[in-house]
Amino acid sequence: MRIILKIKRYNPESGRKPYEQVYETSANPTDRLLNVLMDIKQKTDLSLSFRKSCAHGVCGSDAMRINGKERLACKTLVQDVAETDGAIITIEPLRHFPVLRDLIVQQSSFFDKYRSVKPFLINEEPPQEKERIQSSEQRSMFDDPTSCILCQACFSACPVFDENVRFIGPAIIAQAFRFNEDSRDRGFDARRKALDTPDGIWACENHFECTRNCPRGIKVTKWINQTKKRISEHKENN
Amino acid sequence: MCLQKASQMRSATLHRFLQKSEPGINFIYKLSIFYGEVFLIHEFDALVIGAGGAGLFAALEAGKNAKTAVFSKVHAIRSHTGAAQGGIGAALGNVEEDKPEWHAFDTVKGGDYLVDQAAAMILAEEAVQAVYDLENRGLPFNRTPEGLIDQRRFGGHTRNFGESAVRRACYAADRTGHMILQTLYQQCTKHDVTFYDEFQVVDVLMDGTTCGGIVAVELATGDIHVFTAKATLFATGGFGRMFKITSNAYANTGDGPAVLARRGVPLEDMEFFQFHPTGIQGMGILISEAVRGEGGILRNKTGERFMERYAPTLLDLAPRDMVSRAVISEIKQGNGIRGDKKIDDYVHLDATGIGRETLNNKLPEISSFCRTYLGIDPVDDKIPVQPTAHYAMGGIPTDVNGRVRRDGHGNFYNGLYAAGECACVSVHGANRLGTNSLVDLVVFGRRAGIHLADFIKHADRNNGKSDAAEEAKNKIAGLFKNKKQPSPRGVDLTDKMQRIMMEDIGVYRNGPDMERAVDALRELRKAYANVRVGDTNKAFNTDLLEILELENLLDLALITAESAKNRKESRGAHSREDYPDRNDAQWLKHTLACLENDSVHLSYMDVDTSLWEPKARKY
Ligand SMILES: Cc1cc2nc3c(=O)[nH]c(=O)nc-3n(C[C@H](O)[C@H](O)[C@H](O)COP(=O)(O)OP(=O)(O)OC[C@H]3O[C@@H](n4cnc5c(N)ncnc54)[C@H](O)[C@@H]3O)c2cc1C
Ligand code: SF4
Ligand code: FES
Numbered sequence: 001m002r003i004i005l006k007i008k009r010y011n012p013e014s015g016r017k018p019y020e021q022v023y024e025t026s027a028n029p030t031d032r033l034l035n036v037l038m039d040i041k042q043k044t045d046l047s048l049s050f051r052k053s054c055a056h057g058v059c060g061s062d063a064m065r066i067n068g069k070e071r072l073a074c075k076t077l078v079q080d081v082a083e084t085d086g087a088i089i090t091i092e093p094l095r096h097f098p099v100l101r102d103l104i105v106q107q108s109s110f111f112d113k114y115r116s117v118k119p120f121l122i123n124e125e126p127p128q129e130k131e132r133i134q135s136s137e138q139r140s141m142f143d144d145p146t147s148c149i150l151c152q153a154c155f156s157a158c159p160v161f162d163e164n165v166r167f168i169g170p171a172i173i174a175q176a177f178r179f180n181e182d183s184r185d186r187g188f189d190a191r192r193k194a195l196d197t198p199d200g201i202w203a204c205e206n207h208f209e210c211t212r213n214c215p216r217g218i219k220v221t222k223w224i225n226q227t228k229k230r231i232s233e234h235k236e237n238n
Numbered sequence: 239m240c241l242q243k244a245s246q247m248r249s250a251t252l253h254r255f256l257q258k259s260e261p262g263i264n265f266i267y268k269l270s271i272f273y274g275e276v277f278l279i280h281e282f283d284a285l286v287i288g289a290g291g292a293g294l295f296a297a298l299e300a301g302k303n304a305k306t307a308v309f310s311k312v313h314a315i316r317s318h319t320g321a322a323q324g325g326i327g328a329a330l331g332n333v334e335e336d337k338p339e340w341h342a343f344d345t346v347k348g349g350d351y352l353v354d355q356a357a358a359m360i361l362a363e364e365a366v367q368a369v370y371d372l373e374n375r376g377l378p379f380n381r382t383p384e385g386l387i388d389q390r391r392f393g394g395h396t397r398n399f400g401e402s403a404v405r406r407a408c409y410a411a412d413r414t415g416h417m418i419l420q421t422l423y424q425q426c427t428k429h430d431v432t433f434y435d436e437f438q439v440v441d442v443l444m445d446g447t448t449c450g451g452i453v454a455v456e457l458a459t460g461d462i463h464v465f466t467a468k469a470t471l472f473a474t475g476g477f478g479r480m481f482k483i484t485s486n487a488y489a490n491t492g493d494g495p496a497v498l499a500r501r502g503v504p505l506e507d508m509e510f511f512q513f514h515p516t517g518i519q520g521m522g523i524l525i526s527e528a529v530r531g532e533g534g535i536l537r538n539k540t541g542e543r544f545m546e547r548y549a550p551t552l553l554d555l556a557p558r559d560m561v562s563r564a565v566i567s568e569i570k571q572g573n574g575i576r577g578d579k580k581i582d583d584y585v586h587l588d589a590t591g592i593g594r595e596t597l598n599n600k601l602p603e604i605s606s607f608c609r610t611y612l613g614i615d616p617v618d619d620k621i622p623v624q625p626t627a628h629y630a631m632g633g634i635p636t637d638v639n640g641r642v643r644r645d646g647h648g649n650f651y652n653g654l655y656a657a658g659e660c661a662c663v664s665v666h667g668a669n670r671l672g673t674n675s676l677v678d679l680v681v682f683g684r685r686a687g688i689h690l691a692d693f694i695k696h697a698d699r700n701n702g703k704s705d706a707a708e709e710a711k712n713k714i715a716g717l718f719k720n721k722k723q724p725s726p727r728g729v730d731l732t733d734k735m736q737r738i739m740m741e742d743i744g745v746y747r748n749g750p751d752m753e754r755a756v757d758a759l760r761e762l763r764k765a766y767a768n769v770r771v772g773d774t775n776k777a778f779n780t781d782l783l784e785i786l787e788l789e790n791l792l793d794l795a796l797i798t799a800e801s802a803k804n805r806k807e808s809r810g811a812h813s814r815e816d817y818p819d820r821n822d823a824q825w826l827k828h829t830l831a832c833l834e835n836d837s838v839h840l841s842y843m844d845v846d847t848s849l850w851e852p853k854a855r856k857y
Contacts, residue, residue, distance in 0.1 A: 011775060011777075012777055013775045013776065013777060014775075030611075030613075032611075041780075041781075042727070042728070042729035043727070043729065045772075046771070046772025046773045046781040047772065047773040047775065047781070049773075049778045049779075049780050050780075051312070051316075052488050053312045053316050053318070053487040053488050053489045054316075054318065054320070054321050054487045054488075055487065055488060055523075056321070056521075056523045056607065056611070057607075057610065058320055058321050058413075058416060058603070059312070059315075059316040059317075059318070059320055059321065059487065060315065060316055061312060061313075061316050075610055077610070077611070100458065100777065100778060101775075101777055101778040102778075104778050107313055107435070114427075115427055118427075118428075119424055119427060120375075120376060120424035120425060120427055120428040121375060121376030121424070127370075127373075127374050129386075130330075130370045131370055131373040131374070131379075131386060131387050132373065132374065133384075133385035133386070134381055134385050135381060135385045136380070136381045136383070136385075138385075139378055139380070139381055142378070143378070143411075146378055146410075146413075146417065146420070147413060147416070149315075149320070149416070150315050179376070182376070182378070184376070185376075
């Protein structure tokens, strides 16, 4: 089918403001949008820049806004975003991050926030057995957020960032939750300091946009709210 | 701090210039100017190129004692280890009796006896502690009812030297690799490991047989950086992008082996490239062997479970080379689903008997791939699959401590290490068993990191009396100028290479096809000389980096084809129609291939068969 891509472009070296470029191309309805972008790049415009790697939705490289929604280009088929012949697909970089070039946004601020919540197992006790014993029920408490690929899509989707760029952000709280709820972990107190702040969990206003747009289907808002609850309870008890 | 005039700085003086730097400061940020161009020069003790499982494990070990930097051309967390699905093999014996010795034997037999047997023993023995170690560091493995690490079946893994399938694969749903990568990255965060994300290494500083560092392009700026160190470890992963249909990421272009090959390092057993039997038809996306481990069955167009005819004992869980050949044989006989005998026909992977609960709990990613890319639910519908290029058994030759070999006579490079899929220890021989790559990463990544850290204590700094930085600069500059009209498009060369490799160096091979492939690849390498960038900017010039990757793939494709052409037997993944049998008398030996400009020079190295006598491989 024939599709029209409207891609938001930006090249810091050109001195030109961000602009929209239109490409017309043909694609199969079942093609991945990443392949369509690759095709345009390789055959029409080698200067079009975007990140990519795994091409099947597991590495988190190619989160972008497609028709105004955060998606992974490699996990989006043409038919998911274009219904009829000649349909227009708009493609923009993620919001709430500085754009470095075309669809490539800055990653460092995201990973700075990631590091701030100590996203690793904290437990200085030697394991009782060869492995630390954990039941399937205990494991299931934090299974959902372990599938996060740190793609940054939820940061773009979250309206809190419109006003407050210092917000620690949905994925980061979900990461903290993943360890806080792990029966093997003892790091709740260490992580609480980064979470229990106005720009931490309390900045979340429950818009649910992270949950709605997470390409991995993670129940991000739920884990944020459980983190709020646990920290509130902790404060009441102390 | 040390800015000098262009005219005074030549690469020959680079090392002297570096030696003047203050002792005791490990990380020195310097600028020097060559021919008006700025190089950024950094000093470390150790460099790790690649941030997949192998690189991160090595960095965690090396970082304990040495100032270490890790490089990744994609952000570390985007490395392809994250795509690994099914499991990591270790004889924990958590659900049924198991022994490392059985694991080692399966590895040797699975590799069609081209495996170095003492190395396989190390792999199997150290796998056990490595898995506990990952668990202790937080990896959320699935659990048994007792709360132990759960284990499941995988191809070629058996109890008691081949009796029947054994549950050996430890797993975290079907995102085991994702969890390994995340856990190791988390540990690197904890230990403050230094990362250079989105830095693409393009050359090594070799001074004779000593490696003194690397040259890298920073994606964000296009700047060329020089990093010097006492030791450098390559862990750049696989190179499935040589082939049209592959489970590998765009980033898997074999940069490490190619860069080293161009500097004279031999590559081992490159003719052995694994095709995984179950890639999603047309796309190559992997459907893990775990699906068959949990009870999935391969069927042809009549619905027949055809593996009964090819591997009566292990059936669908026979090693991958056998299953891939069986699939292609069925297709060639017209038993594919379309039945047109064409190379892109396919068969069915029937997971409908597994049940919704197991699919949801143990194979959720696979189910999601089927829904997203095929619009089907594996609970109800069979999955269309075909062999997909998956894993490089061959690569940079190393010993069990990751040291890179110079030849087949026990000589090594100084300060040069390799681990993970880009390396060849060799524990996978002619065919890797499922779950053994993840083990390889953690066992040999760790060993290489430890050895490297120890080496550094006694090593002198060699600041690479090398012109590599300048050469890299000139090469890149050359890609920007003298555009010939019409200059070939990179994408066309890539496409041709991938088709040649898929058709002529694929699951089945024969002399005339390989001959033709070698000639065609030579032509493509010639044509490559005229490729120029279409994007002339510096920042985030992905076009430039892809052109550099294409050069790597073309070099490795040629080495692979030449190595394959010369091996006149069938063994593991190298299966020749004109030499259908294994020939131990002549070919029980490793290939070492050296790239010399346009030709590939081949020599051979003994295989360690100290534990088990090679036997015919039956399942
Ligand atoms: C879909 C899939 C499923 C798999 N499932 C399993 C499984 O269940 N069990 C199993 O044992 N194995 C499995 N494998 C195989 C296994 O995952 C890989 O062999 C393994 O992860 C490779 O790890 P690595 O550390 O060697 O390299 P990778 O994880 O590929 O990492 C390579 C690193 O090198 C970097 N790099 C590359 N070139 C450069 C350069 N020029 N400059 C700087 N950095 C560079 C990359 O950025 C990356 O960080 C699977 C493979 C695939 C593709
Ligand atoms: S929570 Fe979802 S959207 Fe946010 S970074 Fe993780 S995978 Fe991406
Ligand atoms: S390319 Fe990896 S998530 Fe899309």
